């Protein structure tokens with residue numbers, strides 16, 4: 001465990017774990033004024049980048065995640081090539097499934113496949129909650145990245161939100177209509193809630209370890225939450241997700257809570273207490289922020305497909321987002337979802353530079 005002291009820590013010993021508490025990214029997450037808008041990108045280390053593809057020739061995705069040195073190298077390389085204001089640890093959302101007793105693998109073209117999806121009370125009963133420590137390889141990678149960047153660049157840890165993780169566990173992979181997931185929610189609400197409770201237990205411990213290893217901020221990915229109505233979100237998801245946010249805030253790290261297709265859910269998502277809410281591109285940034293009463297911070301929200309457009313269009317759309325943010329404290333520039341494979345790297349680099357010079 002590292003002790004990094006940028007500021008005297010007598011007030012809050014937890015601050016000592018963080019690697020860059022004074023950085024503009026961390027300040028923006030706390031909705032404090034900054035000299036310029038910080039920028040980073042979801043999936044900034046990924047297949048669009050030749051350096052990542054070279055590592056993938058040697059290792060599978062899971063092998064990279066489980067080798068702290070390799071995961072740290074992938075994280076550091078992407079952040080340095082792009083010159084962004086934060087590094088997100090290289091890992092995958094689904095890693096906690098394995099320690100809960102649900103093996104999975106990735107198939108080319110199809111994405112993740114969970115061998116034996118969770119469908120019944122018994123299936124939920126069998127899930128372990130006492131093995132989050134087996135994910136220690138992720139914290140180890142976080143520690144290596146923090147050691148490399150010291151106070152120069154903050155490090156983002158992450159975990160999946162209980163709804164999005166449950167959807168993978170129940171559907172057995174990605175899904176279009178979430179039929180099995182919603183069926184469990186509607187017809188077996190106590191089983192559903194037990195699953196949510198178990199997921200919160202594991203992810204809270206897992207993400208808190210990342211903070212003790214040096215992560216400055218935790219992002220909770222609720223990528224597929226937008227398939228829910230406001231009423232269902234509030235009834236079946238908000239209470240346990242709030243528990244996760246509160247548990248993680250005890251570490252002292254600010255929380256970014258991200259979802260997509262979530263325009264109608266934003267005020268409810270804010271009720272979790274997360275410091276920053278992630279916005280996708282389907283809602284104009286100022287409209288999304290207004291729906292949150294301009295309270296707290298927002299992250300986003302360029303359509304990742306705009307990175308395939310010509311520079312004039314890309315620049316004008318990025319500048320539109322920055323103008324909508326209107327220099328209010330608490331805006332972190334990002335895409336509305338992850339960088340896609342085939343994205344031209346030059347555009348990603350130019351976009352980061354443009355935001356930083358705006």
Ligand code: CP3
Pocket residue numbers: 041042043044045046047056061088089090091092093094107108109110111112158174221223338
């Ligand atoms: O952002 C980063 O740079 C950090 C790395 C990161 C990965 N996965 C690595 C990865 C992060 C933050 C994730 C999160 C993740 N994983 C999410 C939530 C974010 C989102 O995009 O909504 C989800 C839903 C997953 C599950 C998952 N992992 C999917 C659906 C896929 C795509 C499968 C495919 O073949 O396209 C993955 C694979 C994955 N995870 C890749 C990367 C870089 C690409 C595949 C590869 O290298 O083989």
